[in-house]
Amino acid sequence: MTELDATAAHFVEAGVTLLIAHPQRILERGLRIEDVVHEADSSTATFFRKFNTKSDFLTTVVEHLSRTPLPTDVHGTVRTQMANSGGSIRAGVSTLVAHYFPAIVDQKSTTATLLDHVFRGPASAALAGSYRVRDDAVLDAFEALFAPEGGAFRRPFTARSFAVTVNAVVDGFRIRSQVDAASVSADVMSDAVLAFLGAVVDTSGHHQHLDDVVGDVGVPVEERPLPRDPRAAIVTAARDEFGKRGYFMTRMDDVADIAGVPRAACKILFPTKPSVIVAALQSRVDRLRESVADDQLLGLYDLTILQNHMLRCAQLAADELEFMDALLVAVAHDTYGEPEGLISIKEKLNLPSIIAPVIARGQDTGIFRKGSSPVDLAAGITNTLLMRCFTRRQNSPQDNATFVAELLLDGLSTH
Numbered sequence: 001m002t003e004l005d006a007t008a009a010h011f012v013e014a015g016v017t018l019l020i021a022h023p024q025r026i027l028e029r030g031l032r033i034e035d036v037v038h039e040a041d042s043s044t045a046t047f048f049r050k051f052n053t054k055s056d057f058l059t060t061v062v063e064h065l066s067r068t069p070l071p072t073d074v075h076g077t078v079r080t081q082m083a084n085s086g087g088s089i090r091a092g093v094s095t096l097v098a099h100y101f102p103a104i105v106d107q108k109s110t111t112a113t114l115l116d117h118v119f120r121g122p123a124s125a126a127l128a129g130s131y132r133v134r135d136d137a138v139l140d141a142f143e144a145l146f147a148p149e150g151g152a153f154r155r156p157f158t159a160r161s162f163a164v165t166v167n168a169v170v171d172g173f174r175i176r177s178q179v180d181a182a183s184v185s186a187d188v189m190s191d192a193v194l195a196f197l198g199a200v201v202d203t204s205g206h207h208q209h210l211d212d213v214v215g216d217v218g219v220p221v222e223e224r225p226l227p228r229d230p231r232a233a234i235v236t237a238a239r240d241e242f243g244k245r246g247y248f249m250t251r252m253d254d255v256a257d258i259a260g261v262p263r264a265a266c267k268i269l270f271p272t273k274p275s276v277i278v279a280a281l282q283s284r285v286d287r288l289r290e291s292v293a294d295d296q297l298l299g300l301y302d303l304t305i306l307q308n309h310m311l312r313c314a315q316l317a318a319d320e321l322e323f324m325d326a327l328l329v330a331v332a333h334d335t336y337g338e339p340e341g342l343i344s345i346k347e348k349l350n351l352p353s354i355i356a357p358v359i360a361r362g363q364d365t366g367i368f369r370k371g372s373s374p375v376d377l378a379a380g381i382t383n384t385l386l387m388r389c390f391t392r393r394q395n396s397p398q399d400n401a402t403f404v405a406e407l408l409l410d411g412l413s414t415h
């Protein structure tokens with residue numbers, strides 16, 4: 001590609017701008033030198049000092065049409081994002097797409113690329129070279145994503161056909177975004193890439209063919225025997241789904257399928273996602289309540305009872321990470337839209353109610369201040385502790401409980 005000085009580059013940029021901004025006008029009257037000179041805020045004399053003929057100028061414009069920066073150091077970028085997302089493929093892909101999405105759907109660069117294809121076409125070595133760079137970037141991203149799992153392509157896909165397909169998907173989204181921007185988002189694009197990865201990439205080590213994962217249409221679904229303990233199977237499947245997809249993206253139909261329980265039976269046992277959370281955590285919450293009652297029977301100091309309870313809560317948050325994360329999200333949103341007769345998750349797993357009586361007794365005996373109601377104080381302590389565990393999960397339960405205890409209980413105590 002011809003290297004240009006600043007003045008010549010300015011004229012070329014003006015020509016590219018006119019092509020992109022006024023395609024109908026260019027179609028009607030051509031790319032006129034006077035329009036280019038005006039756009040560049042220069043003179044015709046200066047123009048012809050840089051380009052001998054209009055043909056020379058047009059050739060240079062076409063050479064410089066698509067100058068969109070190609071991705072660099074994709075491997076390092078992906079590895080950093082994977083580390084930040086705890087090794088989650090979904091989170092890594094979503095972050096990667098979000099990172100590049102603005103450049104992908106940029107209107108000016110997309111239009112320039114389309115014009116580049118029209119004017120230079122299949123004979124363009126530059127276009128072919130840019131596709132090779134993009135294909136290499138896709139394969140760098142693949143290696144960074146799947147190297148720890150040893151992912152391989154399901155036949156008949158190869159590294160080349162995989163990269164070509166991913167870039168074709170990206171190009172499709174780019175073109176669609178120019179006429180229907182509302183339908184194209186980073187989330188939609190990342191979901192499409194993830195769906196393709198799920199079909200094409202094999203992490204089982206079985207050297208599968210694509211036919212192994214794409215079933216024939218019309219073949220009856222093989223009925224599996226009902227698990228010996230359907231409730232336990234559903235809870236186990238829900239834990240995995242909450243951990244992979246989060247509360248909102250988890251679907252009970254998917255949980256039922258993974259658990260090997262008919263969907264209708266799953267709905268009978270667990271009508272809603274909150275009902276699964278209750279089933280998973282109810283016994284642990286009951287033990288928390290029993291432990292506080294035992295501490296009271298043993299005559300422990302009320303401040304010590306709260307400290308013990310906070311440590312047990314922090315341990316619960318660490319042991320039941322997936323369900324406690326789901327609980328926090330569910331409680332933060334309205335859960336009263338459940339079927340009539342279903343006990344609310346807020347009633348069955350009411351953690352603040354466990355320590356509210358302890359705080360009330362401490363206020364009556366003068367151990368704790370009386371500035372706020374026991375219920376409000378219990379809720380504040382519990383919510384702060386769980387949020388600390390949620391945002392500082394790399395810390396030990398002891399560290400999180402101690403931090404919140406020093407932050408809140410010292411201010412609550414009258415001594």
